[in-house]
Amino acid sequence: MDFRELAKTEEYDFLRNDKRLGNRIILLGVTGSYGYGTNREGSDVDFRGITLELPSDLIGFTEFEQFEDRKTDTVIFGFNKIMKLLLGCNPNTIEILGIDExxxxxxxEIGQSLLDRKEMFLTKRAAASFGHYADAQLRRLQNAIARDSMSQPDREGHIIKSVGHALDDYNRRSETMTGGVTKLYIDEAVTEGLEKEIFIDGELKHYPLRKYNEMMNTMMNVVKEYDKIGKRNNKKDDLHLNKHAMHLLRLFMMGIDILENKVIRTRRPDDELELLKAVRDGQFMKDSVLTEEFYKVVSKYEQMYAEAEKNSKLPDNPDMEAVEKYVLDINRRIINGEI
Structure with missing residues (x-):
């Protein structure tokens, strides 16, 4: 498919006519199934991109984060917003920097300058945003499929692992951490309706109240997501679940690339695509349940990911001085009318 010609069609006139887009767009590329290489007949085309804010967004009263056109499944992020997301190695945005040329x-030229600096965003934060996110999603998927047979204590065991990962990532990113959580564990429940539940032992000293609230919200959001998926509609079809399972593996694969090789590779290589497509096509599902073989594959990638994380040479956090200098330079040029 010729994506450049597609973007010129009437359906995409908003790319040229919207005042926040047009020549303000610095990058626009194909993500989703076509970007990953998992597309098949009838797959939607997903465009993701980056556009520069207006001067009034930077020093005036207007605000802008992103543009969406749901009809074409196009999302274009504002420059400042995507820079913040890239700092966390957010999977849905970092992939924009790894699209095939x-x-x-x-x-x-500004888009190219960002691509030339993409290593600024490659840090061990990817461990949480890719690996741990994929791990949590997998356990939610298990919960969604097997919720009728999974015991409440087993379910709590799935939750505690994801909560722990989310908390580890929060602590890594928190620069004001002066005292922290010492232990998460499961014990006999005190909450009515539960057999077992997660408890927390910790000691905080001189800890900012607002940071404490953020920390608790980080953990509770994970629990809420599990509870929400535990009440899923039984009629949700296998095709959707297979697609979800495929993307879990893809996240592990992409995360390993970043942690091990310092490379953002959105399109997966042929050997990985063969596996991903097999999962998508239902070869690892029987009677609406993912097979034991699928979980063996996942276990293999979990181990590979853990090894990549352990041996990664990436820095813990981005070089904020370098990132800020770049952002200031671009925004100063916007305000001065140079771009």
Whole structure:
């Protein structure tokens, strides 16, 4: 498919006519199934990109984070917003920097300058945003499929692992951490309706109240997501679940690339695509349940990921001085009318 020609069609006129887009777009490329290489007949085309804010967004009263066109499944992030997301190695945005060259439909000199600096965003934060996120999603998937047979204590065991990962990532990113959680564990429940539940032992000293609230919200959001998926509609079809399972593996694969090789590779290589497509096509599902073989594959990737995380040479956090200098330079040029 010629994506550049597709972007020129009437359906995508908003790319040229919206005041926040047009020549303000610095990058626009193909993500989703076509970007990953998992597309098949009838797959939707997903465009993701980055656009520069207006001067009034930077020093005036207007605000802008992202543009969405749901009809074409196009999302274009504001420059400042995506920089913040990239700092956390957010999977849904970092992939924009790893698209195959011929699948960028728009790329100007500023877009190229961002691509030239993409290693600024490659840090061990990827461990949480890719590996731990995929791990949590997998356990939610298990919960969604097997909720009728999974005991409440087993379910709590799934939750505590994801909560722990989320908390580890929060602590890694928190620069004001002066005292922290010492232990998460499961014990006999005191909450009505539960057999077992997660408890927390900790000691906080001189800890900012607002940071404490953020920390608790981080953990509770994980619990809420599990509870929500535990009440899923039984009629949710296997095709959707297979697609979800495929993306869990893809996240592990992409995370390993980042941690081990310092590379953002959105399109997966042929050997990985063979496996991903097999999962997507239901070869690892029987009677609406993912097979034991699937979980063996996941276990293999979990081990590979853990090894990549352990041996990663990436820095713990981004070089904020370098990132800020770059952002200031771009925004100063916007305000001065140079771009």
């Amino acid at each position: 011929d699948e960028y439909v728009i790329k100007n």
